[in-house]
Amino acid sequence: MKDKGQGKNFECDIEMKLQYSYYQNQDVIFLAKDLLGKILFTQINDEITAGIIVETEAYFGVLDKASHAYGGRRTNRTEILYHEGGISYVYLCYGIHHLFNIVTSVKDEPHAVLIRAVEPLVGKDIMELRRNMPFTKAAITSGPGSAAKALGIDRSFNKKDLSGEEIWIEDHGIRYTSDQIIEGPRIGVAYAQEDALLPWRFFVKGNPYVSKPNKG
Numbered sequence: 001m002k003d004k005g006q007g008k009n010f011e012c013d014i015e016m017k018l019q020y021s022y023y024q025n026q027d028v029i030f031l032a033k034d035l036l037g038k039i040l041f042t043q044i045n046d047e048i049t050a051g052i053i054v055e056t057e058a059y060f061g062v063l064d065k066a067s068h069a070y071g072g073r074r075t076n077r078t079e080i081l082y083h084e085g086g087i088s089y090v091y092l093c094y095g096i097h098h099l100f101n102i103v104t105s106v107k108d109e110p111h112a113v114l115i116r117a118v119e120p121l122v123g124k125d126i127m128e129l130r131r132n133m134p135f136t137k138a139a140i141t142s143g144p145g146s147a148a149k150a151l152g153i154d155r156s157f158n159k160k161d162l163s164g165e166e167i168w169i170e171d172h173g174i175r176y177t178s179d180q181i182i183e184g185p186r187i188g189v190a191y192a193q194e195d196a197l198l199p200w201r202f203f204v205k206g207n208p209y210v211s212k213p214n215k216g
Contacts, residue, residue: 012041012048012050012122013170013172016171016172017163017168017169017170018038018162018163018168018169018170018171019086019163020084020086020163022086023085023086023102023103023104023105024084024085024086024104024105025085025104025105026105026106026109026111028058028061028104028105028111028112028113029058031058031102031104032056032057032058032113032200032202033181033183033202035053035056035113035115035169036053036055036056036176036181036202036203036204037052037053037174037175037176037204038052038053038169038170038171038172038174039052039053039169039170039171039172039174040052040053040118040151040167040168040169041122041167041168041170042151042152042153042157042166042167043166043167044152044166047123047126047152048123049122049123049127049150049152050121050122050123050151051119051120051121051122051127051141051147051150051151051209052118052119052121053115053117053118053169054117054118054119054204054207054209054210055115055116055117055201055202055203055204055209055210055211056113056114056116056202056203057113057114057116057186057187057201057202058111058112058113058200058202059101059111059112059113059114059200060200061081061105061109061110061111061112062110064192064195064198065191065192065194065195065196066186066189066191066192066195066198067081067112068081068091068110069081069082069110078110080103080158080159081110081111081112082107082108082109082110083103083107084103084105084106084107085102085104085105085106085111086103086161086162086163087103087159087160087161088100088101088102088103088157088159088160088162088167089101089102089103089112089158089159090148090154090155090157090158091155091158092155093144093145096145097144097145097146097148097149098145098148098154098155098157099114099144099148100115100144100147100148100151100157101113101114101115102115102162102169114144115144115147115148116143116144116147116187116201116203116210116211117142117143117144117146117147117207117209117210117211118141118147118150118151119141119207119209120135120140120141120209126152127141127150127151128140130149130150130152131146131149131150138208138209140209141209142209142210142211142212143211144211153167176204179205180204180205180206181202181203181204181205182202182203182204182214182215183199183200183201183202184199184201184213185197185198185199185200185201186200187201187211
């Protein structure tokens with residue numbers, strides 16, 4: 001794996017921002033794995049925070065019983081999933097946690113990737129205030145609700161352009177080998193019956209910020 005560049009001089013780089021063509025890949029399983037190591041940024045009131053993506057889950061549209069779009073379901077909330085890839089889908093879970101998803105693939109093919117955990121990188125002091133805990137405590141960005149809160153993501157980030165200036169993802173060359181990536185069933189989707197067993201959760205082996213269970 002290449003150097004993460006986590007020093008104080010780390011800066012976002014517009015030339016490294018992922019473009020629409022990346023998100024419109026129709027292979028959501030590939031994207032869920034490939035997003036590991038990419039850096040998720042937010043900018044709120046001129047304050048930038050960012051984290052290295054270390055855990056994701058893939059959702060395979062109309063054929064996936066765990067997906068909000070299963071069976072072609074279209075509601076006011078889920079209509080955004082049918083948009084072409086490259087925008088955000090943020091929803092409230094259990095009335096408490098905001099969950100950040102990346103809409104992928106082409107128009108009317110409602111695939112998405114849930115960002116489950118990030119490793120704090122930029123704006124750690126801001127994350128600490130948002131989460132009321134030190135960045136050295138893994139719980140600060142472990143799990144989708146915690147990661148979103150640390151990055152300041154709430155419902156106002158729903159339907160945001162991921163090539164814009166409020167929320168975006170950059171590729172700084174962080175790569176993981178196949179033996180560094182653990183694959184397993186997604187979390188909290190028991191309602192999806194046999195689809196709950198699909199190995200569509202991906203995380204970086206040994207990274208402390210990955211949510212539990214985190215052993216392969």
